[in-house]
Amino acid sequence: MDLKGKKIAILATHGFEQSELEVPRDRLKKAGATVEVISLAAGEIKGWDMNDWGRPVKVDKSLDQVSSSDYDAIVLPGGQINPDLLRVEPKALKFIKEIFDAQKVVAAVCHAPWLLIETGIAKGRRMTSYKSIKTDVINAGAKWEDSQVVVDQGVITSRNPGDLEAFSAKIIEEVKEGRHLRRSVA
Template sequence: MQNLANKSIAILATNGFEQSELEVPLNKLREAGAKVDVVSLEAGEIKGWDKKDWGRSVKVDKTLDAVSADDYDAIVLPGGQINPDLLRVEQKALDLIKAFWTQKKVVAAVCHAPWLLIEAGIVKDRKVTSYNSIKTDVINAGGKWEDSPVVVDQGLVTSRNPGDLDAFCDKIAEEISEGRHDRRAA
């Protein structure tokens, strides 16, 4: 993985995030030297979902009200069914995601998190992958869905499931290292 010293990354999540989809990027990106903040709706802790039942809690580093895309080089959106479904109705969360995209920063989403990309209006004309059950949602939003472990399209990094997290994290680091991305029309 690329060295991410002097880089800052936000992981936006709330209760019901898929355990590995938050913890693996959190740990791998920190190991690569990045400062990584878990950002959520409220202070304290958020509880994960670990495959078929509630998992471990993770400390929230900053609340959504206290952060800006200006503070970070990238945003990572963990999936699970519950987490992105709760966040996609939070306008402040969508505004933050849109701000990263508008500033040509890396936006990374795994599993069901492309729901957030759909709500933020980011998937149209972009190559995207996701968990198979939301493939139709991506296509209906104008995304070019691919059945691939990880898909990258000009700073947009998507991954279909927790089994692909190593490759997902590697691509996030690569895209951050490349810097800002032109967002030409597809």
Template sequence: MELSGKKIAILATNGFEQSELEVPRDALKAAGATVEIISLQPGEIKGWDKKDWGRPVKVDKTLDQATAADYDALVLPGGQINPDLLRVEPKALQFIRSVFDAKKVVAAVCHAPWLLVETGIAKGRRMTSYKSIKTDVANAGAKWEDSEVVVDQGVITSRNPGDLKAFSAKIIEEVKEGRHMQRSSAA
């Protein structure tokens, strides 16, 4: 299997967009990766499915139990609620930044690029996002593109749920490539 022996973290909390967690999770597992859901608290987190609360997802580890060294990549699902709650949590921001600083793949979809803005990762990068946060991303110093998926030295961004298959395929491709040792850090 393509990602056999690889371990991927998905960082989320209540209000994640259901499909933006489940589609990449399932694609990564199908490719042979071990996938763990990381959150602020143990137990379950509840998704948002289009216009109402969705299904719960079991949390595998809390942020206190997870370290960047444990993972080959990090996936950040969007939705409006999830990244907005996470971007005010210092432990979440430190975890994201630690994965990035270790030159590992960081993937954010829809509104999750807010987390890349908050951590300083967006500065100087080519990125995309959900259209309503285009200005936030650009104001953070990123070069925003209206593209399905944008990859900049192992930082993957995708604009919305319609692009989840392409987003998931790009995560698999980048994880197979390994660490991005040439990655520059503008922040």
């Protein structure tokens, strides 16, 4: 499980589901990866913890300070607020799409598959998501599955916070595999 030398971006903004950022971040760091929280602006972003505002998380870099070529993977936490705010931000969508187009790992949990829909990544892929956006995923042309975690050539999706250990383990596995050269690039 050694990810030494691997660099992973977690793209989030205010309203990310607390555990969906913290659990993968902590597991990836424990596996040896360098993990950076990227957001729309510098400073801190505030999480959502089940039913109320959660703890702030320090932003390591803003989108203006990063390049997709610096990262081996991107993790997209869910929550309802976070991906809804990010999917209307062209810089965020461009960053996600560039990582995907470079055949690197893209991981989205809960409501974050909205970002895969918005970037066109969802079309034709096997995916899962939180049940309330199942129709959105299907309407985007994905093959939705009611599974804990679904992997389709380096695109990892997971249903909800109860699946975060399996989600994190799959991210580690896929990052160790490296680029997904068989992936068709749109």
